[in-house]
Amino acid sequence: MPKQPYIARKQELPLSGDATSLFLQIMISIAVFIFALTLSGVLSINSMLYNWNQSILGSLTVQIMPVNNANKEKARAETLTYQQNAVDFLQKVDGVTKVTPLSDEQLKKLIEPWLGDGVNIENLPMPRIIDVKLAPDAELNFPKLARDLSQASPLASLDNHKLWLSKLIKFADGLKLMALTILVLVLAITSGAIFYTTRMSLGLHRFTIEILHTMGAKDTYVAQQYARRMAFLGLTGGLVGLFFAVPSVFFIASLAQGIEGGIISEANLSFNDWLLIASLPLFAMTIAMLTAYYTVKRTLQKML
Amino acid sequence: MTTDKEKEALPSSANNNFNIIEMNNVGLRYDQGPEILSDIKLALKKGSFHFLTGKSGAGKTSLLSLMYLAQKPSRGAVSVFGNNVNFTHRDNLALLRRKIGVVFQDFRLLDHLSAFDNVALPLRVCGMNEREVRKRVTELLSWVELDRHMQDTTATLSGGEKQRIAIARAVINRPDLLLADEPTGNVDNDIAPKLMKLFVELNKLGTTVVIATHSEKLINDFAYPRLHLQDRGLHIYYPSDISALGGIHA
Numbered sequence A: 001m002p003k004q005p006y007i008a009r010k011q012e013l014p015l016s017g018d019a020t021s022l023f024l025q026i027m028i029s030i031a032v033f034i035f036a037l038t039l040s041g042v043l044s045i046n047s048m049l050y051n052w053n054q055s056i057l058g059s060l061t062v063q064i065m066p067v068n069n070a071n072k073e074k075a076r077a078e079t080l081t082y083q084q085n086a087v088d089f090l091q092k093v094d095g096v097t098k099v100t101p102l103s104d105e106q107l108k109k110l111i112e113p114w115l116g117d118g119v120n121i122e123n124l125p126m127p128r129i130i131d132v133k134l135a136p137d138a139e140l141n142f143p144k145l146a147r148d149l150s151q152a153s154p155l156a157s158l159d160n161h162k163l164w165l166s167k168l169i170k171f172a173d174g175l176k177l178m179a180l181t182i183l184v185l186v187l188a189i190t191s192g193a194i195f196y197t198t199r200m201s202l203g204l205h206r207f208t209i210e211i212l213h214t215m216g217a218k219d220t221y222v223a224q225q226y227a228r229r230m231a232f233l234g235l236t237g238g239l240v241g242l243f244f245a246v247p248s249v250f251f252i253a254s255l256a257q258g259i260e261g262g263i264i265s266e267a268n269l270s271f272n273d274w275l276l277i278a279s280l281p282l283f284a285m286t287i288a289m290l291t292a293y294y295t296v297k298r299t300l301q302k303m304l
Numbered sequence B: 001m002t003t004d005k006e007k008e009a010l011p012s013s014a015n016n017n018f019n020i021i022e023m024n025n026v027g028l029r030y031d032q033g034p035e036i037l038s039d040i041k042l043a044l045k046k047g048s049f050h051f052l053t054g055k056s057g058a059g060k061t062s063l064l065s066l067m068y069l070a071q072k073p074s075r076g077a078v079s080v081f082g083n084n085v086n087f088t089h090r091d092n093l094a095l096l097r098r099k100i101g102v103v104f105q106d107f108r109l110l111d112h113l114s115a116f117d118n119v120a121l122p123l124r125v126c127g128m129n130e131r132e133v134r135k136r137v138t139e140l141l142s143w144v145e146l147d148r149h150m151q152d153t154t155a156t157l158s159g160g161e162k163q164r165i166a167i168a169r170a171v172i173n174r175p176d177l178l179l180a181d182e183p184t185g186n187v188d189n190d191i192a193p194k195l196m197k198l199f200v201e202l203n204k205l206g207t208t209v210v211i212a213t214h215s216e217k218l219i220n221d222f223a224y225p226r227l228h229l230q231d232r233g234l235h236i237y238y239p240s241d242i243s244a245l246g247g248i249h250a
């Protein structure tokens, strides 16, 4: 018997000819682009939040402004009373484990770098500082604490930086929630588009599918062909989206660097974050594949 | 809708004691239209051979479509290989269809595929390996004298060639039940007997055969019983009755 020539196997369901293919690919690439940018935003916010929380957690500092009085002895005594009031108040706050007013010696050490050696602080109107240690899981409401503290001891104030950070954290949390909403929406819109185009395509290829059914094909057989096709569209669309997203993330990061050294530079994407962003095309592929698969299964159920 | 609980085990092929097709009180209507088949009662024994006749529009194609599980009856019970269609799980219906070969009146070939791929379809659908597929399809295509057109898309073939492809596709999987709707309508007079011989050979190997036809010649050449559709009902005539009647289309 002569050797059989290789006979190319054509697609039984000519899905690659579907007019919706390009539309879906572009749609998925845009979705992945938006997803990648938003996700890198969420991850940056997360890393900022982590750094900020670290600096808020564990300890805080309370400052007691010195009382102004010509009589230095009296001024010092009054200041110390305010300090004691603040200490008494702080010791009763939930989550506070230890309250230590700094001694003259310690205060001196703190300001030495600025004022130089041999200064007698007793002659200066020195603010007093209280070091407060917090339980690791303490959830303090800083703005409220600040208010209560100044009521207990009018000259006491919470470290400004922390108060401000805690407000920033709240804001960042809000941003994060918004970004997560965007992620969910993008996901919903994309799988919705895949759902409807798949349904449309099933209608378009109804004749072929009926024949496949008559030949004894299970729904899975058809569903797998759709899943394979959508996996391809998801992956390629996803790669295109990623290709445009990565330079955009760097661009935005470079803009952010310019804002103000201290805060945004803490927003570094870690290696794992980048890995997550790089895996988005695979994620898109999986979502596209599963959506198509189950759409086909569900839709064919309604045909005999 | 069937649930898992209603799922029936498929009868093993070793069990010969059921009718290949059984219909009781079967009625069929399309949408809200009138019944085009009414109170059909029918039992086809394994290994039997029947012609299906009736005027155009009598419902031959519709009756066959109930047999190849393309639709469910509007009322009554249809059993195929001993499985009541109404209580059989979708996936099991698919398995039953693999044992049925169908030649459609309008061929229903996939015109974007080659003749080869069309004939290979039933084998690939049930996951046969490509080497075996190639061997079987090539063999059968040369038998129906279409090996020259193996790689042509079926859109480019003549009516008779398409019909032979459709028949090859129906028999490639050595079906237990072969349903053919006007299978010799478009082929030359010299190839028609050859195709009939194929059906007869398959029948001798155990395949149950039903052939819908208008051809009096075909019916007269073969002494097989005849299912006749008339006034929405089904009547069965045996070869001896038919001569007594002096022909049913009289």
Ligand SMILES: Nc1ncnc2c1ncn2[C@@H]1O[C@H](COP(=O)(O)OP(=O)(O)OP(=O)(O)O)[C@@H](O)[C@H]1O
Binding pocket: B030, B036, B054, B055, B056, B057, B058, B059, B060, B061, B062, B063, B105
């Ligand atoms: N899908 C359908 N929807 C609605 N009516 C249909 C459908 N298929 C068939 N019919 C109707 O059912 C009746 C029987 O049709 P069917 O095709 O079964 O007849 P037939 O005996 O095969 O005819 P022919 O010999 O011309 O092939 C006809 O009146 C036809 O109009």
Ligand SMILES: [Mg+2]
Binding pocket: B060, B061, B062, B105, B181
């Ligand atoms: Mg017909």
